[in-house]
Amino acid sequence: MVDLSVNLGNNLVLKNPVMTASGTYGYGTEYADFIDINQLGGIVVKGTTLTKREGNPYPRMAETPKGMLNAVGLQNVGVDSFIETIYPKIKDFNTNMLVNVSGSTVEEYVETARKINSLDNIPGIELNISCPNVKEGGMAFGTSCPSAIAVTKAVRDVYKKHLMVKLSPNVTDITEIAKGVEGAGADSVSLINTIMGMAIDIESQNPKLSTITGGLSGPCIKPVALRMVWQTANAINIPVVGMGGISSVSDAIEFILAGASAIEIGTANFIDPEITIKVIDGIEAYLCEKGCKSIGEITGALKI
Amino acid sequence: MVDLSVNLGNNLVLKNPVMTASGTYGYGTEYADFIDINQLGGIVVKGTTLTKREGNPYPRMAETPKGMLNAVGLQNVGVDSFIETIYPKIKDFNTNMLVNVSGSTVEEYVETARKINSLDNIPGIELNISCPNVKEGGMAFGTSCPSAIAVTKAVRDVYKKHLMVKLSPNVTDITEIAKGVEGAGADSVSLINTIMGMAIDIESQNPKLSTITGGLSGPCIKPVALRMVWQTANAINIPVVGMGGISSVSDAIEFILAGASAIEIGTANFIDPEITIKVIDGIEAYLCEKGCKSIGEITGALKI
Amino acid sequence: MKYIHDFTVTDNIRQNHEFVVLTLKCDSTIPEIVPGQFAEVRVDNASNTFLRRPLSIHDVNYNNNSLKLLIQEVGEGTKKLSNLNKGDSINMVYPLGKGFTKPLNDQKSLLVGGGCGVAPLLFLGRYLVKNNITPRFLIGAKSSKDLIRLDEYRDLGEVMITTEDGSEGVKGFIIHHPVLKTEKPDFNIIYTCGPDGMMRVLSKYAAKHNIDCQVSLENNMACGFGACLCCVTPTQQGHKCTCIDGPVFDSKYLKW
Amino acid sequence: MKYIHDFTVTDNIRQNHEFVVLTLKCDSTIPEIVPGQFAEVRVDNASNTFLRRPLSIHDVNYNNNSLKLLIQEVGEGTKKLSNLNKGDSINMVYPLGKGFTKPLNDQKSLLVGGGCGVAPLLFLGRYLVKNNITPRFLIGAKSSKDLIRLDEYRDLGEVMITTEDGSEGVKGFIIHHPVLKTEKPDFNIIYTCGPDGMMRVLSKYAAKHNIDCQVSLENNMACGFGACLCCVTPTQQGHKCTCIDGPVFDSKYLKW
Ligand SMILES: Cc1cc2nc3c(=O)[nH]c(=O)nc-3n(C[C@H](O)[C@H](O)[C@H](O)COP(=O)(O)OP(=O)(O)OC[C@H]3O[C@@H](n4cnc5c(N)ncnc54)[C@H](O)[C@@H]3O)c2cc1C
Ligand SMILES: Cc1cc2nc3c(=O)[nH]c(=O)nc-3n(C[C@H](O)[C@H](O)[C@H](O)COP(=O)(O)OP(=O)(O)OC[C@H]3O[C@@H](n4cnc5c(N)ncnc54)[C@H](O)[C@@H]3O)c2cc1C
Ligand SMILES: Cc1cc2nc3c(=O)[nH]c(=O)nc-3n(C[C@H](O)[C@H](O)[C@H](O)COP(=O)(O)O)c2cc1C
Numbered sequence A, B: 001m002v003d004l005s006v007n008l009g010n011n012l013v014l015k016n017p018v019m020t021a022s023g024t025y026g027y028g029t030e031y032a033d034f035i036d037i038n039q040l041g042g043i044v045v046k047g048t049t050l051t052k053r054e055g056n057p058y059p060r061m062a063e064t065p066k067g068m069l070n071a072v073g074l075q076n077v078g079v080d081s082f083i084e085t086i087y088p089k090i091k092d093f094n095t096n097m098l099v100n101v102s103g104s105t106v107e108e109y110v111e112t113a114r115k116i117n118s119l120d121n122i123p124g125i126e127l128n129i130s131c132p133n134v135k136e137g138g139m140a141f142g143t144s145c146p147s148a149i150a151v152t153k154a155v156r157d158v159y160k161k162h163l164m165v166k167l168s169p170n171v172t173d174i175t176e177i178a179k180g181v182e183g184a185g186a187d188s189v190s191l192i193n194t195i196m197g198m199a200i201d202i203e204s205q206n207p208k209l210s211t212i213t214g215g216l217s218g219p220c221i222k223p224v225a226l227r228m229v230w231q232t233a234n235a236i237n238i239p240v241v242g243m244g245g246i247s248s249v250s251d252a253i254e255f256i257l258a259g260a261s262a263i264e265i266g267t268a269n270f271i272d273p274e275i276t277i278k279v280i281d282g283i284e285a286y287l288c289e290k291g292c293k294s295i296g297e298i299t300g301a302l303k304i
Numbered sequence C, D: 001m002k003y004i005h006d007f008t009v010t011d012n013i014r015q016n017h018e019f020v021v022l023t024l025k026c027d028s029t030i031p032e033i034v035p036g037q038f039a040e041v042r043v044d045n046a047s048n049t050f051l052r053r054p055l056s057i058h059d060v061n062y063n064n065n066s067l068k069l070l071i072q073e074v075g076e077g078t079k080k081l082s083n084l085n086k087g088d089s090i091n092m093v094y095p096l097g098k099g100f101t102k103p104l105n106d107q108k109s110l111l112v113g114g115g116c117g118v119a120p121l122l123f124l125g126r127y128l129v130k131n132n133i134t135p136r137f138l139i140g141a142k143s144s145k146d147l148i149r150l151d152e153y154r155d156l157g158e159v160m161i162t163t164e165d166g167s168e169g170v171k172g173f174i175i176h177h178p179v180l181k182t183e184k185p186d187f188n189i190i191y192t193c194g195p196d197g198m199m200r201v202l203s204k205y206a207a208k209h210n211i212d213c214q215v216s217l218e219n220n221m222a223c224g225f226g227a228c229l230c231c232v233t234p235t236q237q238g239h240k241c242t243c244i245d246g247p248v249f250d251s252k253y254l255k256w
């Protein structure tokens, strides 16, 4: 038997390194017909904000070569509704339910995190400082080092459980931001969020998204994500959770070899709702084949 | 008849907006069996440096989802050899032959540009401050605003013909760099160069490239490139030459609608060596269909 | 309960230059499907598609675990699917979304379709017949050559037609058909699927005459089962997902 | 002169679990091809390939404008190609690269191949026969089941075999074959294509015995015609492109 479990620190222990990416997995229940979601290492639920958000107008997505653009814009019920109506339904899943927390001011982040801190069965939050789809902020926090540090510090003060900070790829040097949030008290970082992109319908000459630009995800971004995970894992000492285009066992292993302690799968779930389970099984098979006893033996094991 | 010609300023006039991207088109002659290269709007030849470079060790490329990574590393004969042995062979092509100029110090850029300034039949250079594949520089110039300005200014002083500056996408805000080089005297900007990426062979656990990271090109980067072209075209007043993943007529038109005065085609030439001609014909057909008399009518015509 | 099933193509019958009907057989037992529900179909062996493609269930035969899709070729995805051959395999996530709801027993129905929007109406028609309601169809097309499978619909009930060029039925758009011109409509529920413009006109018509109108939307989708929030439409209660709260909506509920 | 031609598959003969031979016919006249030259083949209808795939010309028939490819299935690209059916179309950029050069008239040749590296050796063998030189083949494989098309090679000249498991011919690697064990080789030029390791050993052998050795490299390629500089190999004169300066090199010229 291979030990797939991963300890991300500050009481966040995953039974295996495969989590699902925020905004692509609803609250987990959407996939319950397809797989036993309790088998997952963790589920990061929808981006959650202090107050309810309607998100951006339709159209919100466009298909691109081996990927898609989205401009959902953090549509969600708000943290109070989440606590009242959704939390009771998901709190007894036998997996780690993390909440992805967004905001447009530091205070909003803090207030949302504080409320979630009180939920016994939420072992951590993923602080989303990298959403490219809302005007008021999100990504702005993740693309400037001082503001990334400021929001992380402020949330760290009120949030005592596992604090994972989700980094934006839309930056010149992601390691700089990673080091900043490490210093500010993050327990781990996750990356990458979507890359800002755009698509145009040449017949109508309109942008394909209501917001003109949106976030690119899917296999097309994998090489960029993998590079950033490798750079970041080599730059900081807290665990790195890697994502961006993972859609096969082999993709997941690339990220782990590059230094990711765990991974998240996003867009690939839309095409194969069973992909997470296939990846968990495939990682186990790979470790057996390579004669490894635990996942840790290949984490960051890239030969260079 | 539709007027496809484009004036990029400072005596660089293209018969149509379709050029080929540096490093993907050799010196043009490589494609002469397939198409009449004199039909192109322009050809940007291989990255050229002051002295001969052997480039990076093999392996230098890896296929990725709808794209490829390369780590050629500016292998070239050096500017003197270029002038002596290659220039005579290409100088009488009936298209605009631009030289892509690279370097690792400002002096190198300046010296190379000065030498090319003396070549009558080279109407312009594309200043490559964005190559991610050489340790000593290239991209470093393109990812910091002050150094981008410094190298552009220095080259501008010695180079009198059309000075196009090629921007790196590996930055937080490409418009900032674009404005910088505009202010420093560039006649136009071209974008994007490749995005830094990585790939791993999970069997051997080695990076697929000898240099670990390399530059991502092809359709996978198109949404990101298009977004940056749109942002840049809205931020500066000199012409923008757009590229990144263009592999169909429709792709090219998207870039033009987003504000590109001309476009370059790179990686797509490998798969279809005739693609440039198809795109030229297709743009003409599109303009006819839309009842336009000249390409200028759709440049930046995105409806927002 | 949603399933991911592999189907085998048992038949592919071309209807005209842009439509085919695929018959698919499943090794597993197919679940109960409500008319208006759809499948997210994986497109294999295609260079330029990425996501699955949403397609309505056109017809179902529970006896032999088979169903039909009516496919209009518009882009690479639908072209690939419509070129599948007997014996080819096709993977579907289904049944998805909320379908049409049964009319009250005394309601008289009008089923209005245009383009590939006629797809769910055949299955709906059968369902109404089974529930002892005779469907009437109003089908709009550009030209007579775009009208397909009329016999199937006629087997179920009256079929009225409009064509833009007048080559069959009434010349004009659907809204120009006499059945929609009477002072008081002789039906009290409209089921419709087709171009947005057509459905908006019908929804206004229904509002004016104070009758029910169920519209089936074709918003772009990424997942098809409520996980991505890409497919929303504005409703009286804010953004709702077309894929799980729809694709069929009561037109009054939509913010049109 | 290089061409971009569409070919039609006229035959696909499976050789064993991983090899097929495709016969392709061209409507245009096929140009003269030198053994060792290759084609960049477009892979259609594949979800996960992007670039063309380089494949050696295995055999040519100028009379009916047809040629053959010998394909080993290793990844999605070669799998797609090896599943093409009679009548399918295939697009190739060809002929590319520098092929093998003819030996001097009094030279005796040994053609050594392993894996898919045997592909160009059939065409080379025919060419030697046409030039009145009898080729001798030395073919290495894991096991007897990996040996394919031996009759074709035997038609042209003697065929010697090594297998790693000893199931046919001499047990061991190519270098263990008696023909390479004699004090003084009874041939004075080696042509080889196959795994890197095998070719390096042969190249050392040739250097030691001071005979010619032409090796055909299989470096990863993006374009195949000298435009990208991705396929380089280090030589005495610096980096050279495998696609235009090779794939066939004099082993002495390589920095191995
Ligand atoms: C609930 C629902 C039911 C449908 N039922 C049918 C049916 O029974 N028969 C039929 O022929 N068509 C139906 N459609 C439309 C069908 O999904 C699109 O025509 C198809 O997705 C186009 O894919 P493509 O690759 O051929 O075209 P492309 O234009 O290449 O598609 C590009 C992208 O746009 C999306 N897209 C394009 N057009 C549409 C559209 N009209 N609706 C949703 N997404 C679109 C595609 O899914 C893809 O992501 C239905 C759509 C929905 C939402
Ligand atoms: C000049 C030349 C001649 C060749 N002749 C033959 C032949 O006659 N028969 C045959 O079966 N094979 C031949 N090969 C090898 C063949 O090109 C590869 O096996 C094939 O490209 C693998 O593609 P794939 O999609 O199946 O595998 P993948 O592993 O999915 O390919 C991924 C990428 O790696 C590249 N790649 C992988 N393996 C090789 C390789 N060995 N050489 C070059 N690129 C590779 C592919 O082109 C692609 O870009 C030749 C290679 C070269 C360079
Ligand atoms: C439709 C959609 C919605 C998303 N919403 C969120 C979100 O609310 N919060 C967040 O941090 N990331 C969000 N993301 C980004 C993903 O979590 C992930 O970082 C990104 O998609 C890259 O991974 P992938 O390529 O595996 O999808 C969203 C992505 C998609 C496609």
Ligand SMILES: Cc1cc2nc3c(=O)[nH]c(=O)nc-3n(C[C@H](O)[C@H](O)[C@H](O)COP(=O)(O)O)c2cc1C
Pocket: B021, B022, B023, B024, B046, B047, B048, B070, B072, B074, B100, B128, B131, B166, B192, B193, B194, B216, B217, B218, B219, B221, B243, B244, B245, B246, B264, B265, B266, B267, B268, D228, D229, D230
């Ligand atoms: C093999 C290869 C070599 C390249 N060499 C250069 C170069 O020397 N100088 C340069 O400015 N850009 C170089 N590029 C970048 C391209 O010119 C272009 O900016 C990039 O590939 C994006 O366009 P594409 O997606 O159409 O290829 C190279 C790209 C490739 C694929």
Ligand code: FES
Pocket: C220, C221, C222, C223, C224, C225, C226, C227, C228, C229, C230, C231, C232, C241, C242, C243, C244
């Ligand atoms: S398509 Fe994903 S939520 Fe509707």
Ligand code: FES
Pocket: D220, D221, D222, D223, D224, D225, D226, D227, D228, D229, D230, D231, D232, D241, D242, D243, D244
């Ligand atoms: S493969 Fe492009 S130069 Fe050789």
